Amino acid sequence: MSVAVLAPADDIVPLVRGASGEALTIVIAPGRDRLALALALAALPPLAIERAPMRVNAVLPRPGAGPVDVEAATRFLERAVSTTGQVLEIG
Template identity: 60%
Template sequence: MRVDAHPGDDVAGLVRGTRGESVVLVIQSGRDDLAQALALAAIGPLAVERAPDRINAVVVGEGAGAAAVEAAVAFLDAAPSTTGQVLAVGT
């Protein structure tokens, strides 16, 4: 399941409020450096917290096309043994 996180969104709250075996958080650009670092640092612990569900993230960088983002989301969603991972697209 894809969940979009926009600047200002609480990443942990979004993940905790979503149910499903696979959650792929799409972290949109526009966060300041500290907020971005905190969002990325949360992915691993959230994956541990939600196990056996899988929590992964795609970071949308400058110049990332929608097709590339969707391909990364589809890859992580379909990878049954992958959790706690972050893929950067377009950076």
């Protein structure tokens, strides 16, 4: 499983399409404007379908979420072998 950080100015599409392996978890970094965040969240399910059988999920830390919370969510998604195209909001 690989973990990638989607920086505020990054595009989710090339990040997912360029990934390899059996699973990818994307941590969406804080600082995206509302439209960019909405576009990234809307793109995730179709990208997960496109990349099947690779699993593609995301973690969206909200204010108050710490590194331990992000790590726990990432580990959860790693073990959730039947989960793809989902976003875990933590915080």
